[in-house]
Ligand SMILES: Nc1nc2c(ncn2[C@@H]2O[C@H](COP(=O)(O)OP(=O)(O)OP(=O)(O)O)[C@@H](O)[C@H]2O)c(=O)[nH]1
């Protein structure tokens with residue numbers, strides 16, 4: 236499931252990067268691709284629509300900051316929005332000057348007990364005085380499991396094997412550690428998902444011990460079921476933080492996205508193995524990178540830029556060899572916008588043909604909006620070989636694109652000028668400039 240999500244997202248991104256320009260149409264297509272791939276990957280539809288609506292709005296409204304291309308900016312927006320779903324990074328809100336009670340919530344086998352041990356160790360290392368409370372009276376062996384873990388991490392465990400009432404144990408445990416500790420972690424029982432009995436028990440424990448933080452433990456391998464599960468717990472006891480476990484295996488934790496969205500709570504830590512040290516602080520950007528199969532956002536941007544550079548370099552090489560199509564011309568106009576006025580560029584380039592006037596080029600820049608529909612109305616053959624554009628073809632194209640024959644002739648003149656520029660620009664500086672253009676920066 237996550238592989239296809241990853242592939243779909245990457246395809247949407249490379250398609251965007253290959254498009255000759257990033258106009259409204261390209262953005263909308265990108266957003267449609269995102270929707271399709273997210274929904275196919277079984278991500279909650281509401282979530283998909285909210286997310287893609289924000290991506291589209293920002294992609295159309297925000298201008299890229301200096302030094303960043305439109306395409307990179309849109310990829311960054313996608314990253315930010317996906318990461319934004321997961322909230323900010325940071326430690327849980329614990330106060331060393333008081334007793335902080337943490338209740339661990341989650342269904343059977345999600346990793347509550349293991350994670351209680353890991354968290355106890357983690358917080359002890361940070362200078363907290365931690366106690367563990369074994370309030371799982373449901374599963375035989377649960378108390379022993381927690382005691383063993385406590386011994387491993389050097390944290391005291393409160394338990395009462397004769398007591399069947401988990402609420403009482405939770406209350407007594409809190410009282411027991413009241414004076415000596417500043418963090419108490421209550422490990423609770425897990426049963427089948429969304430079972431009413433489990434949720435009722437949680438509710439009672441919570442009203443008894445009045446925790447400062449309820450942590451929902453979610454198994455990272457269960458995918459999208461996370462959404463309903465998280466919601467059910469959240470409605471019973473407000474979830475203040477999430478820990479996603481079992482992310483050391485094949486799971487990439489897409490369901491965590493859904494859990495975070497369902498509760499509005501932050502993910503605090505990730506469980507990445509069975510050992511007591513296998514707990515990582517959570518970083519939204521790193522996590523989204525993992526979801527997309529990339530190291531981090533920087534890695535994705537670099538890969539994206541590289542793909543773009545390769546495509547563009549091939550094009551520049553072809554153009555320099557004297558072959559220029561109408562699509563190349565549009566590409567050039569778009570590229571030139573990145574480097575400032577075409578006129579300034581040409582005036583600074585030695586060896587450029589004298590028949591190319593700066594004003595013509597400046598006009599060309601402002602006329603791209605007219606040229607685009609004209610080029611779109613050409614046949615493939617005409618785009619590739621603009622020499623074939625005779626009077627009758629020009630007439631047809633003008634009618635088809637809603638422009639005038641004069642506009643079409645003007646574009647053909649610009650085309651010829653650009654082709655001459657390519658031919659005459661044989662100096663080293665010109666070649667360097669073209670390579671720079673191809674490089675996208
Ligand atoms: N690989 C891996 N295994 C984990 C991780 N966290 C927990 N486990 C394993 O998952 C299994 C269940 O973990 P527990 O901590 O017992 O889960 P629980 O939520 O307390 O289960 P119940 O008490 O039955 O509700 C155990 O075999 C753990 O070793 C993790 O991050 N990675």
Ligand SMILES: [Mg+2]
Pocket residue numbers: 347348349371377423424425
């Ligand atoms: Mg347990």
